[in-house]
Amino acid sequence: MLTEEQQGIFRIIENGNIATAKGFKAGGLHCGIRKQKIDFGWFYSEVPANAAGVYTTNVFQAAPLKVTQESIGKENKLQAVVVNSGIANACTGKQGLEDAYDMRKLFAEAVGVEEHLAAVASTGLIGELLPMERIHKGISQINNTEHHGADKFETAILTTDTHEKGIAIELEIDGEKVVIGGAAKGSGMIHPNMATMLGFVTTDAAIEGSELSAALKSITNKSFNMITVDGDTSTNDMVLVLANGKAGNSTLSEKHKDWEKFYQGLKFVCEYLAKEIARDGEGASKLVEVCVEGSFSDESAAAIAKSIISSNLVKTAIHGADANWGRIITAIGYSGQSLDPDKVSIFLGDILVVENGVPHKFDEDEAKQYLLQDEVKITAKLGDGNGKATAWGCDLSYEYVRINASYRT
Amino acid sequence: MLTEEQQGIFRIIENGNIATAKGFKAGGLHCGIRKQKIDFGWFYSEVPANAAGVYTTNVFQAAPLKVTQESIGKENKLQAVVVNSGIANACTGKQGLEDAYDMRKLFAEAVGVEEHLAAVASTGLIGELLPMERIHKGISQINNTEHHGADKFETAILTTDTHEKGIAIELEIDGEKVVIGGAAKGSGMIHPNMATMLGFVTTDAAIEGSELSAALKSITNKSFNMITVDGDTSTNDMVLVLANGKAGNSTLSEKHKDWEKFYQGLKFVCEYLAKEIARDGEGASKLVEVCVEGSFSDESAAAIAKSIISSNLVKTAIHGADANWGRIITAIGYSGQSLDPDKVSIFLGDILVVENGVPHKFDEDEAKQYLLQDEVKITAKLGDGNGKATAWGCDLSYEYVRINASYRT
Structure with missing residues (x-):
């Protein structure tokens, strides 16, 4: 620890x-x-x-x-x-x-x-x-x-x-x-x-x-x-x-x-x-850590990390243990931060899934096994500078909806 | 129509x-x-x-x-x-x-x-x-x-x-x-x-x-x-x-x-x-319209309307037909827009639920019946100026999670 x-x-x-x-x-x-x-x-x-x-x-x-x-x-x-x-x-x-x-x-x-x-x-x-x-x-x-x-x-x-x-x-x-x-x-x-x-x-x-x-x-x-x-x-x-x-x-x-x-x-x-x-977010079944490295500044890295960890689509994909990196790259892309799309690489744990903006062939089963764990780490390396930041969140589950569709009454 | x-x-x-x-x-x-x-x-x-x-x-x-x-x-x-x-x-x-x-x-x-x-x-x-x-x-x-x-x-x-x-x-x-x-x-x-x-x-x-x-x-x-x-x-x-x-x-x-x-x-x-x-958003069971009136500018009204319509907590409450206006007021509050909290009033359809920043007594059953409809309208009146905007979205359901936890594979 x-x-x-x-x-x-x-x-x-x-x-x-x-x-x-x-x-x-x-x-x-x-x-x-x-x-x-x-x-x-x-x-x-x-x-x-x-x-x-x-x-x-x-x-x-x-x-x-x-x-x-x-x-x-x-x-x-x-x-x-x-x-x-x-x-x-x-x-x-x-x-x-x-x-x-x-x-x-x-x-x-x-x-x-x-x-x-x-x-x-x-x-x-x-x-x-x-x-x-x-x-x-x-x-x-x-x-x-x-x-x-x-x-x-x-x-x-x-x-x-x-x-x-x-x-x-x-x-x-x-x-x-x-x-x-x-x-x-x-x-x-x-x-x-x-x-x-x-x-x-x-x-x-x-x-x-x-x-x-x-x-x-x-x-x-x-x-x-x-x-x-x-x-x-x-x-x-x-x-x-x-x-x-x-x-x-x-x-x-x-x-x-x-x-x-x-x-x-x-x-x-x-x-x-x-x-x-x-980790204990409403309905959460796992802790998700997002590390962003190599952005133009720490502030920019923080904004990108938050954009990824806040995406409902990323969160549901992780809930389903689906290595759907397209949603991660999309969340990077709409973060409002300056970056070179052709330099972005993405890792799920140690598994490289995107290299320089295009897909990198990986073992789907290995990725699924990784995403089924209690703690999942997503790393985005931008190659633009020395900015870095880490954000934490959780998956989005049926349970989240159940809790919040009936919280008050 | x-x-x-x-x-x-x-x-x-x-x-x-x-x-x-x-x-x-x-x-x-x-x-x-x-x-x-x-x-x-x-x-x-x-x-x-x-x-x-x-x-x-x-x-x-x-x-x-x-x-x-x-x-x-x-x-x-x-x-x-x-x-x-x-x-x-x-x-x-x-x-x-x-x-x-x-x-x-x-x-x-x-x-x-x-x-x-x-x-x-x-x-x-x-x-x-x-x-x-x-x-x-x-x-x-x-x-x-x-x-x-x-x-x-x-x-x-x-x-x-x-x-x-x-x-x-x-x-x-x-x-x-x-x-x-x-x-x-x-x-x-x-x-x-x-x-x-x-x-x-x-x-x-x-x-x-x-x-x-x-x-x-x-x-x-x-x-x-x-x-x-x-x-x-x-x-x-x-x-x-x-x-x-x-x-x-x-x-x-x-x-x-x-x-x-x-x-x-x-x-x-x-x-x-x-x-x-x-209306046809993934997993949606209803169309939600958010009207913001009386903000300092149209741009500000648009930002507030989007903040409300984007809130997972507002969306799950509407899915559960729960008149949980606290989540609406919270979304207004974190929109990043300038406003006077003591002038905000909120309506669900025609039902006044918040008046000048504090709860207004309303009939819970009537509100529930209203929220069970296919189209739901939330109106926020800010009393700060003449800005107005309308945004549209949908509720957040189990079905959304189901679709997106298994979309790719």
Whole structure:
């Protein structure tokens, strides 16, 4: 799972999660927004943490995002985060905004942090008001130890996801052990900028707030913003990172000798969570990775990779394990990017299927066997320059249609 | 089917088609590219016709498009068009280009027109060479009367389409009867700019070549370029219009008193064919029309309409007859267009579901009954300006996945 370079920098902690870093706790419970599933989760740090966030670009930004941005905006710190699933509290007007403020206030009181150090997030159906009585009831039970545990948090934030998504890694900075952990949820309305999802990352590293924020933005563009499930960018996307400094390292900044190690570790955690979301896309049966190399710029490579991974025709072909490279080349061709069609080569795994813009003879059975695997990699080499990018997504299945033709009712 | 204004200008000819205009003939036959289905069609005019074309923006433009552009480029005239289905002759390199030239040459000889007055088009699988022997055999049978008839042409050009798409209308210009007819095919890889499709329009009107070309471009942007089935822009899209002047009207130009009548007639034919393609999109069970009004500009309205009609989540909701307007508002929100979220209202048919950015109470059963119909209209009123646009598409069904998970093999 780790490259050799990564193995030299960090290791994955078995059963690591969002509460593995020093001073973090998490929990979740059923408050009754959803019928059965745990639907209300939280995590917090013993002390205020430097914090950064990235948010959806959708103009219909949901109420909790506004409240969370206000919290972080005050002093770039957070100490606690509360999340509900089932209802997105989006397109809910004034009442929705009041509800989000109310949720923040009561939650902050319950965990004993200042109001502006609490963030709120919601995911689920758009256009419905939160059942505030149930939220209140949920908040009143936060300190009941039977609801504690990062596993419960991971479950509470899920919607149509089929499994929990959590990880933690450890690395050494200044000789001190530093942990970076995280949790996320998908799995519909997933598309770059921001991917439609919630992602939460915690670390006990000490790090400058401004540099934490810059690192999150840069890494998000290469991880969460490079996944797609269905091309729909949600109203509620948000990634938050909290760094509480409990590891005792000298404060990280770009000048710190171990900065690159921390950056690579944070990138790995974000990329891991992003890939897990893509793998668990609605109805997905496999993870698809698209690597584009040799384009005129990294930005151009990213646009081409996203064009391929977003194509319904590519996604259905992969679902059918059909080596229909014509659809891949078509998606490259309509990406709007400048390229020389006569230089394009395409690989399915290691199998060359197009060379310099024309078909390369390959073994159909071998390709079919490859495409039947759980993880499929498409590589496009353009031969135009040094730009490169990787995007992740999934196949498009009957199950996607079934889930989405009947999600709301 | 016609608005009152349209009824004042033209009427639909019963069983009208691409060969209804004076001096046009059409036919089709089975040459063996496909197993059973008629796969080879043509139409031509008794005399050279002023001609105009619009072509895919995909950088992997297929060989026949290059040859056709060369033909039209010579003197903006065409007299005959030949089309095969089954193989797209795209990404076929030098050999593919030679094959397209060869197909043009032999076809032109067979119908007795100059080579540069013949156009070629192909649709089907990408990356395979045309079976030229079969094409030759097909061409050798063109003058056999058993293969004549516009119905055969309409069938020959289809791929995964479920039905033929043809129409003709008549109108009066200078007191002369003028006919405009057309045929088209979809039904996958359909997305604006150009829509993935072939469209052919014939008219006996006399019209200036340059103004025919300008009218086609302007109308394509409001018809063929406003449909989507799956967001994939193909390598082979093309719309051609041929005007042979046989009606005997004084030559049309923008200064002609009846110019607007002709323009409206041509627009109707193109819009009709575009809607038929959307309605017959792969796996589609209904036609979806999206009207956006009140945006800052027509261009902005078009981008928002396309964003809604392209959303997999909107399309699956409509397939499930679920009035899930949250997905519509989300698609508006990520369209990248400037708008005031608090002024957006949304209608399903006549049913108001969102008013000024927040939910409007409506009867779920009534909405479900409406969405179960064969034609569904979504209207978004933005309240920001006077921009408006209409786009067409279809629902996303299990059948779409079935067709495309197994199309090639």
